[in-house]
Amino acid sequence: MRHLLSIDDLTREEIEAILDRAESFAEVGRRDIKKVPTLRGRTVVSLFYESSTRTSSSFELAAKRLSADLVSVKAAGSSVEKGESLKDTVATLSAYDPAAIVIRHPYAGAAQMIAGWTPAAVVNAGDGKHEHPSQALLDVYTLRRRLESLEGRRIWIVGDVLHSRVARSNVLAFTRMGAEVTVCGPPTLIPRGIEELGCTVAHSLDGLEEADVVYALRMQTERMSESFVPSLREYAATFQVGSRRLHPRQLLMHPGPVNRGVEISGEAIDSPQSLIAEQVAAGLVVRMAILYELLAGAERSTPVPSDDDGAPAGPTPIGQPA
């Protein structure tokens, strides 16, 4: 694996390998000293053109737990505000010879594009409404821990699919792992032709009882003014995932941040069937695994070095064309 740009680039085996790696980092996370020397002496750049709490903090902490040097650049307050192009910003940061650049950008294809401009491994931390592969991987990880396997499981993704990169990556990831995915929402928020990703479409929550997992998406308040929905009140009445609609055996997920009382009711969030907190915890170990697979992954068979292991795992030369 040279870059992580899209779930579409990953086979089921590659996904499994990342998740297995994440399991071993979960073990590291239970130690007193939660840091391993794997990426000592190597640099990870975190380049965020959009605001983010979960994704940026977990990628940055993941890099630190792996002992990498971290450069964190936010568009606000950087040369980007002075009009520097993406290409020039990436060239500037590449001068530090980073092993990886983690990028979040408001437009589709940005991560793929910069992969052509830098020798570093590129991690797509969300590009426009296109993809958010690390989110999909952590969601699969979270589900795998609960359900053992996603094979044959029914997963409903409910809400604003049109504007959601999480929905796109998750449809790909869940189906690749053998699940049957249904996307559900009003016709205005379901992109025309989405079935070709391998999911089915529903426009009502009738039938939700078949789901093993209900994955609610964030509903942004500005959608109302753009005539996607007549009102948030009506939207919530029709599509809110609430305790009354959920069977106790069904699991509930959400990528965050949640609009309590809009896409999910408050009590559902706080219920034991909610995996939302587990998703956040999974974010850290899965992102450690992603960086590990990209930067030290040549030695796939090497176990995670323990914290008292004197010799760091030999770093793979990064920056050479694959």
Next chain:
Amino acid sequence: MLDVREGPAAELVLRAATVLDPVAGIEGQHDLVVRDGRVAELAAPGAAAVPEGAEVVEAEGLHAFPAFFDPHVHLRTPGHEHKEDVETGTRAAAAGGFCGILAMANTQPPVSTAADVSALREQARAAASVPVGFLATVTKDMRGEELTEMVELREAGAVGFSDDGLPIRSANVMRRALQYQHLCGGNIALHEEEPTLSGDGVMHEGPVSAAVGLAGVPSVSESTMVARDAALARYENARIHVQHLSAAESVEAVAAAKAVGVEISAEASPHHLCLTDEAVRSLDPNRFKMNPPLRAESDRQALIAGLRDGTVECIATDHAPHQPEEKEVPFEQAAMGVTGLETAFAALHTELVLPGVIGLDLLVERLAGGAAPFGIERPTLALHSEANVVLCDLGAEWTVGEDGYESRSQNSWCAGRTLTGRVLMTIAAGQVAYRLRTFSLGVAT
């Protein structure tokens, strides 16, 4: 109303060329003699006497067609000469085998006054390799609110009118323009798009846009406006030309209008005839972002059917040069448009003629079909007509961009493709406008 830099009249003999002009009914191997810039003789191969001082081109195995006419080119001047200007744009046209082009008016500032048109015509007389006609905007500064001084613009030499780049939102303004056409003449070329349906769309709406997460432009954004303007043209008994048709629904709308006698013509671009939205999966804006967007395979097939049955009477490149900094950005942020003059014939020959989708004669006919809708004489090889000839090697393979471009910009939708069929020489308005360098040196024939 077309202007070109005056040069010496062509004097040459294309010896034993395979000559094809489907409209004039010429097909066969001939010595094509050009004397004083006119088609003087079509003689048996090897039979033509060489006039005093004429050049002889050994053209056995090469094809001579009436040169092409492109009714849709962005020359970018005034205002964006870093992308293209009259000189580079007409050089690109000549290299593509075109003997005439029409330049769009969405420049900076837009071509909205008689003085703008006069200045451009003067530039063309100084720098244009092939004849250029200029369209003026329909509305002042393309704001869609008030009509330009259409009568004066025509008197200054505007070939016609277009707000290309933008639709004319207001049906009433559109109607007024059509009424005014009775006073001033000149076809009105229309960029058909319903802006509220297009929204912030950047590609065709369908399974590919759903998969890559780009906002879509639905086909009905185009076809509803075609239908609106066809109805207005019918009501006002006026004439319209629909630009860059992209959707099957739009082809239907044009055909329906023609069936009831509306004076409507339509063009399709080489990229819409060769590519589909599948290309956008690459998220490469340099080659695949344009407006209207690349659509589905069924739309492409409808355009091809339209070419065949005459619903689409001409091919127009919508040559839209942009500089790298406007294209080396994520898809949604990139400028819309691709260049196409230098590759139009070769691309369509490779993608449609060689696989047997359409015949060579139909391609040649449609590539020159853009003149008549604007009241310009169709290029022809008929005896005694002004020489407008393109000489092609249909077997030559070349990789687009390898030798650079005549255009100032490099955003060719064919960049990196290997095409079969190459323009070796173009004669436009009786003057030699272009020779492929290796051909003129006798390196490759």
